[in-house]
Amino acid sequence: MEAKIVPSDIEISQASPLQPIADIAEAAGILKEEMIPYGENKLKVKDVRERLQDQKDGNYVVVTAINPTPLGEGKSTTLVGLSQALGAHLDKKVFTCMRQPSQGPTFGIKGGAAGGGYSQVIPMEEFNLHLTGDIHAITAANNLCAAAIDARMFHESTQKDSPLFNRLCPKGKDGKRSFVPVMLKRLKKLGIDKEDPDELTDEEKKRFARLDIDPDTITWQRVLDTNDRMLRKITVGQGVAEKGRTRETGFDITVASEIMAVLALTTSLQDMRERLGNMVVAHSKAGDPITTDDLGLGGALTVLMKDAIWPTLMQTIEKTPVFVHAGPFANIAHGNSSVICDQMALKLVGEDGYVVTEAGFGSDIGFEKFCNIKCKYSGLKPNCAVLVVTIRALKSHGGASKVTPGKSIPKEYSEENLDFVREGAKIMQKHIENVGKFGIPCVVCLNKFTSDFDSEIELVLQIAKESGAFDAQLSNHWADGGAGAVDLANSVISACESTKEENKFNFLYKSDASIVEKMETIAREIYGADGIEIEEEAKKQIEVYTKNGWDSLPICMAKTHLSLTSDPSKKGVQSGFKIPIKSIRASVGAGFLYPLCGDIMTIPGLPTRPGFYDVDIDIDTGKIQGLF
Template structure:
């Protein structure tokens, strides 16, 4: 196995830098607008050159066009036009753009900024998200070209003016600089498996707090490389309720691509947990229930698998279940899963041992996937149309989870009303929800029904192209456990090799 740079093409570093540049631009603009007159602000935004002539930078024409001002020379603007152009008048209470970092740091979830003596009166509460939750990560994953990425980055909404108008990255003049930071990150990293199969690694939006899919750019490159008769396998994170739902309703809408087959990966251990098995705690030995045969427990947990199959089939794709076999799995348990999958409507269900035997252990899976792709009979069907209200779309997704209804906080109600008024209600929905359950409660295993799904907050990722409800207590900044994996990671100083990552 060859070593590789863990940072790959540096997309997470680029996203972090770009995200935080925009955050700095927001607070800096508020600071300067608070201390300067319209004339002083305008003169600094459009400074004279050595000949005393002023001009607009290219990005400023985007704001002028948005304001309906067709003039091309700064000196031609009226005092009223200067005020509208130069003063964004950002409402600090409306700012939804947060800083990010690529470390699980729970103590940054809520912070106060602007406490320095030079920023007197600029104090406000904000917080950090994990870098992969940044809208810029979603933009990278959903963009189709460099030009498309430039437009998406410029359209990102960071908050509102005090008059209620959305403020974008281009309004702040930073859209072009963000694109420069992201220019190299748009290129996927070409890697390979141990057996030499090409793999494109690109983008990493978590499916529980973002849309959970690798990039459209990587998919399209892969499809071009394999040719008309080839196969491309692309990942949708977690289950049918999260990654697959967003793959179909968000990614497929923007890519124009249609999947012929969806592979659902299942394990005996996971199904035992959904059947009522003991709690699994990271770092602690597995309970004997997961290491010894218990067909009844597996069968009880298959209700979870059955719902994933039903939800995925609803999009029109054939479903193949891949049962990842562990050494402790019995033949009876494996047969129970296969029988349950077929009864739930799977096209096929295949026991796989590729973790132990490499490609040889997944030959049957490959054959099943090929057959499934060759026997597609239905077109792609979205879960909801885009022209219904935000609440109707959220309700439709919630009912696919098994919910009987949705409950909105006062803040969520206000945000939905605001985004609807601003003309954003036609966007798809990207739910931020726990990956451990169909419901909002991570402890609720199996296939729960009849629960009310609570929506705590609603944000908008306008550049990426979706509305972003936060379900229950879902956090966009993870925390570290009592025993983080860094205890195992080190460098062998004699050889220079990294240890403890596998």
């Protein structure tokens, strides 16, 4: 048992000396003219990929985990600790790529997302709050889109064809009507090969002007970066001026917006413009998909997102560089930081360097999507995966009582119990197997907790090594920073070297497999299920989506992260189960379909005593108090 006393995350963060962020950037090979400063401790970095196009990519390491307890198992902490070990102790060029956390839960019950203990991104307050405004930009863009959908339906319902068309294409100062570029895109989609509004027939004018959205098909929700449970389901349009045009809809938390997924998967400004114009928000009454560019929105959304496209640079406690960029949900989206930050970081570290990135939740969710979605769009191949396990999570899968956030942890977790650990280790074996299915080496990191027993640690490491892991290491970076993760880092270096001659990374399924085949493959291979059960609604959607040509998109399963099955209460490795596919939604702009395998909560609530009670500011120093 560990005796060292580790202060709170915010105390450690505020006590850690900060290097001027421009120095961190310069040391990382970023040029002055590529830096966009945001205060003293953060800067955005403009594109470096063209300048460094002849540079070979560095080693690409992805950090994943077994199915965690609801408290989390220190994946971000491991990510940072490993980076600190590589950069500050083993003298490697290194970049950490992290997701930007949602601000809403900061005031609820969640802990911070900047890592923890002596493995943190600092200042953690700035990491957790506002950052450089990317999530705020997504809120603005997402909600402009929502307002545009409802406003368009309203105006179409109150206007006849001719005035509607004339208002959309008003006369200019020269007395002539004209189409703006985004309108030409819609005309092309409708098969109308004309560029002069006056040449359209009345029928063509009507087809152009009337999106004729079927309200029941609208999939676009409004968003806020706030834990506001009352907005889960609402009725809008009850004002007098809206003349009874009410509609049932809801809010998601901002990071669940498709625009966040677009930001995370886009590769360039041009690519982002296309994706933001191709998002499908509804279908017309005739069954045609309605896109953001049909609404005339793609350009404006891109303008709102133009600064968000570049990653934010911060630093770890041990002064290694960190890119913070994008943070999509890991269930209804793919749960990984941005393609752009990984690509930029791989060029910046160069051939002998290391980029350590993180995939949300366990290997069944974020890592599978990292491989099949993120790497598909980035064209990158990881060299190694780090699988984070904790004795706590293994015990929870091995028969110990349930762990509940906000309640004290049951006694079994602080008592030696090799039976729980041995039984729970089966799920680790399954996750090692999952990594292997993608053709890359798996290094197991046992993230040390003060409640662990030596006998338990020994058992886990032994089982991991016997189960196909490339290596397995105990790591104590939470208490000791990078120094605590040097063994882990050396194993990661060896694992990466083993792929240098030939990187056998592979996708799990082919793009041209059917939607059903892809879902089946993930369920059987990754979750260990007997297959899937497709409900009626989903069947109809598969038909429509296949007709629309969306069957070539990868699949983003929206499943609980707390179990390999779709039932969060089912711990350990299960067999004889199927994965229900209740319905399937399409993020066409981001570029994936997401089947719903259960109820997914897309906006959290506040508990009776929210975290904000503890948060205040020191009036004299301006320092934030009580944030984690």
